[in-house]
Amino acid sequence: xxxxxxxxxxxxxxxxxxxxxDTAPRSCSFDSIPGHAMAHLWSTAAQPQILNAQQDPxxxxxxxxxxxGETCLAIYDLPPDTVMHNPTDVGQMVEELGSALPGLFxxxxxxxxxxxxxxxxxxxxxxxGELWLELDNGEQKRIQPGDVVIQQGTRHAWRNKSDQxxxxxFVMVGVKRD
Numbered sequence: 001x002x003x004x005x006x007x008x009x010x011x012x013x014x015x016x017x018x019x020x021x022d023t024a025p026r027s028c029s030f031d032s033i034p035g036h037a038m039a040h041l042w043s044t045a046a047q048p049q050i051l052n053a054q055q056d057p058x059x060x061x062x063x064x065x066x067x068x069g070e071t072c073l074a075i076y077d078l079p080p081d082t083v084m085h086n087p088t089d090v091g092q093m094v095e096e097l098g099s100a101l102p103g104l105f106x107x108x109x110x111x112x113x114x115x116x117x118x119x120x121x122x123x124x125x126x127x128x129g130e131l132w133l134e135l136d137n138g139e140q141k142r143i144q145p146g147d148v149v150i151q152q153g154t155r156h157a158w159r160n161k162s163d164q165x166x167x168x169x170f171v172m173v174g175v176k177r178d
Contacts, residue, residue, distance in 0.1 A: 001027045001037035003075055009050060026058040028100045032093035035079030035165040038100060040064060042073040046174075063103030065118050066174035078131065078166045081159055085113060114157030120172040124149040129166025132159040153177065 002023045009019040027039035043057040046069030066072045078084065087093035097105045107116040115136065124143075131143045136155040143149060153175065160166050 001029050001039050001075070001077060003027060003039040003041065005039075005041055024058065025056060028096075029077075030093070030096045030100070032087040032089050032096055033079060033084060034088070035077060035083055037077040039075045040072065041075065042071075044071045046070050064101055064172075065103035065107065066120060066172055068119075068174045068176045070174045072172045072174075073170070074172075075127075075167060075169050078129075078158055078160050078168065080163050080165070081161060082163075084160065112157075114159065115155060116157070117153065117155040118172065119153060119177045120151075120174055121153065122149070122151040122173075123171040124151065125169045127167045127169055129160065129164050130162045131166045131168065132161055133157075134159055 004021070005024045006021045007019045008016055011017045024039040024041050027037070029037040040058045043061040043066065045057075045061075046067065048071075061070070061072075064072055064074060104116075104118070107118050109115045114134075126143045126145050126147050126149075128145055130145075132140045133143055133149060134140045134157045140159070158168075
């Protein structure tokens with residue numbers, strides 16, 4: 001996955017400048033699941049601050065699941081369920097997802113494919129395609145481009161019942177769990 005990421009900041013005089021304009025350095029496509037890809041675009045600490053040009057928080061914060069008060073911005077391409085549930089190589093899939101999705105991969109339930117729970121409030125925006133949001137009680141809602149989903153630490157799965165890849169942007173805000 002190649003997502004252009006333009007980052008601005010301040011120079012030594014306090015003037016706005018472009019710090020970078022390049023593809024997100026932490027992105028990948030998964031060979032074991034054609035059409036499945038992700039790009040980690042940005043993260044912030046619990047006490048965010050303006051970073052200098054040499055700092056890239058996506059490289060400094062390996063987990064995609066932010067801690068309390070932290071944030072994570074990422075885009076995911078989700079292929080149709082017929083592809084997602086039939087990886088070309090299961091061992092390779094586990095290795096690829098575990099390596100590229102640290103923290104997040106650990107939240108998925110192997111006995112219930114796709115179901116996961118994160119200690120986060122998520123703002124999800126579907127950019128293209130169609131997805132179904134499934135909750136732990138089996139209830140599902142169809143999500144279309146431009147729709148916004150706000151999840152508050154709920155157990156869920158994303159289902160792509162179409163024959164096209166869907167692209168979604170997520171902002172995850174880490175919260176404390178009781």
